[in-house]
Amino acid sequence: xxxxxxxxxxxxxxxxxxxxxxxxxxxxxxxxxxxxxxxxxxxxxxxxxxxxxxxxxxxxxxxxxxxxxxxxxxxxxxxxxxxxxxxxxxxxxxxxxxxxxxxxxxxxxxxxxxxxxxxxxxxxxxxxxxxxxxxxxxxxxxxxxxxxxxxxxxxxxxxxxxxxxxxxxxxxxxxxxxxxxxxxxxxxxxxxxxxxxxxxxxxxxxxxxxxxxxxxxxxxxxxxxxxxxxxxxxxxxxxxxxxxxxxxxxxxxxxxxxxxxxxxxxxxxxxxxxxxxxxxxxxxxxxxxxxxxxxxxx
Ligand code: HMG
Ligand code: MG
Numbered sequence: 001x002x003x004x005x006x007x008x009x010x011x012x013x014x015x016x017x018x019x020x021x022x023x024x025x026x027x028x029x030x031x032x033x034x035x036x037x038x039x040x041x042x043x044x045x046x047x048x049x050x051x052x053x054x055x056x057x058x059x060x061x062x063x064x065x066x067x068x069x070x071x072x073x074x075x076x077x078x079x080x081x082x083x084x085x086x087x088x089x090x091x092x093x094x095x096x097x098x099x100x101x102x103x104x105x106x107x108x109x110x111x112x113x114x115x116x117x118x119x120x121x122x123x124x125x126x127x128x129x130x131x132x133x134x135x136x137x138x139x140x141x142x143x144x145x146x147x148x149x150x151x152x153x154x155x156x157x158x159x160x161x162x163x164x165x166x167x168x169x170x171x172x173x174x175x176x177x178x179x180x181x182x183x184x185x186x187x188x189x190x191x192x193x194x195x196x197x198x199x200x201x202x203x204x205x206x207x208x209x210x211x212x213x214x215x216x217x218x219x220x221x222x223x224x225x226x227x228x229x230x231x232x233x234x235x236x237x238x239x240x241x242x243x244x245x246x247x248x249x250x251x252x253x254x255x256x257x258x259x260x261x262x263x264x265x266x267x268x269x270x271x272x273x274x275x276x277x278x279x280x281x282x283x284x285x286x287x288x289x290x291x292x293x294x295x296x297x298x
Contacts, residue, residue, distance in 0.1 A: 003227035005264040007043070008176070008251060009204060010036050012279070013064070014045040015248055016078060016236025018057045020285065026060040032279050036233060037074045039271035041251070047078035047092065049085035053287035061271030065092035077138065081112055081119075086126045090133055097130050098174075099123035101138035101165060103158040106149025107142055107178065120164050127169045139165030140206070144175045144190055145182030162208035165198035172202050174230055177217065180210025180246060184220035191224050202229035207249050209235060209288075214249035215257055222263070229254055234276035234287035251275055270295070 013033050017024050033046045046068060047061035061078065068076060077096040080086040085274060089097050101119050102108040108116045123139075130137045143150075144158045177187070184186060187205075194203060194246045205221045205228070207214040235250035252272050258265050269291075276292040286293060 001225075002261060002263060003221045003225065004226065004262075006258055007220070007228045008041055008254065008267060009043050009045070009228055009230045010041045010233065010251060010266050011045045011206070011248055012036070012232035012234065012236045012251065014048050014058070015230075016232040016234070018048060018055050019237050020057055020283065020294060023070075023192050024057070024282070026063035026067055028279075028282055029060070029064045032233070033068050034062070034071075034273070034277070035275040035278060036272075037071050038266070039275055040267040042073070042266065043075040043077060043096075045078065045098070047094065049078055049080050049092075062088060062092045065094065065201070080126055080130075082122050083125055083129065086129055090135070094135070096136045096138060097126070098138040098140060099126055099139045099170070100141040100142065101161050102142040102147075103153045103161050104143045104147035104150040109147060111142065116161060120161075120168070123165070124168055129201045131169055136171045137169060138204075139168070139170030139171060139173045139213050140176055141165065142178045145177040145186055146179055148179050155190045156189055159193040160181070161199055162194045162203075166198045166202065172204055172228065173198060174204035174206045174228070176206035176230075177208055177214075180208035180213065182207070183213050183215055184216050187217040188220050188224060191221060191226065195224075199228065200225040204230055206230035208237075208246060209249045210246045215253060218249065218254060218257070219293075222261075231273065234280050235289045236279065247288060250276070250287065250292065252287075252291040252295075253289050256291045 048058035052059040075095045078094045080097040229262035231251040232248035235247040276287045280287045
């Protein structure tokens with residue numbers, strides 16, 4: 001049975017634009033966030049308080065947060081790998097923070113310069129400080145269906161890291177197919193492993209569409225009972241530390257499918273598609289998403 005309502009977790013302004021080669025100003029990023037919220041998206045990952053040496057694209061995150069026109073009820077979130085990032089995020093006024101681990105050692109090392117075990121120790125004080133400040137913390141696990149450096153990733157490794165994040169106090173764990181290699185049966189096997197340790201309603205899925213499998217994997221996840229889906233408007237994105245990774249599944253592609261299944265999201269698809277074209281025009285290229293292109297053409 002599918003859920004009747006799905007919570008869409010928009011990561012375009014962060015996961016999308018962190019990988020953009022051209023410079024995108026804080027004003028454009030903030031307007032993108034405002035347009036997404038106006039289209040009915042309830043949670044937007046708007047910023048990332050990471051080292052600018054590692055991800056220069058996210059350097060203006062405090063300016064982005066300051067330029068957003070906050071809408072009551074909407075949630076504005078940010079990545080915070082360490083205490084320095086957490087303090088900056090709190091000062092910038094985010095509603096929620098996120099720590100991000102990996103299911104594979106190779107990706108952990110390349111992305112955050114430490115082992116998986118060391119990363120969990122780096123996150124622990126962040127989670128504690130966030131709880132003390134009354135901010136919910138999300139946990140990400142990357143490379144849940146394959147790693148660009150280590151290859152296959154056993155479901156047990158994903159479950160172990162996800163359980164550690166949940167046990168630490170993350171309210172939800174988002175499972176990322178960072179390089180988009182997964183297919184539905186493998187996605188399901190991975191979810192089964194994770195759901196052995198964490199309630200299904202505390203699991204989100206974060207598929208990248210590199211091999212065109214994201215919607216199929218989402219459908220398999222919905223059938224498994226997952227009701228939180230990460231996506232990126234216009235299919236923006238990739239990951240600077242995952243060679244060959246393309247964007248996340250496009251938000252409008254997911255919403256079109258959910259509308260067709262009669263699953264509620266609260267999102268206005270027409271306004272979302274206009275937003276996909278708006279940011280794509282700023283970047284000087286069409287959206288990769290099928291739905292955005294089809295709806296513009298009609
Ligand atoms: P490090 O080099 O090991 O540690 O980086 P460091 O403490 O030596 O820091 C290096 C420099 O950065 C220092 O500056 C620090 O002060 C500074 P220096 O002293 O040399 O002038 N620094 C910071 N500056 C601003 N904000 C901070 C911060 N922390 C340190 N928070 C570190 C370790 C974790 C900081 C680094 O590796 C890093 O920032 N990595 C982030 C990489 C990243 O953002 N990747 C993309 C997000 S993950 C993703 O996209 C996957 C996901 O979407 C899910 C999926 O798709 O699977 C979530
Ligand atoms: Mg991602």
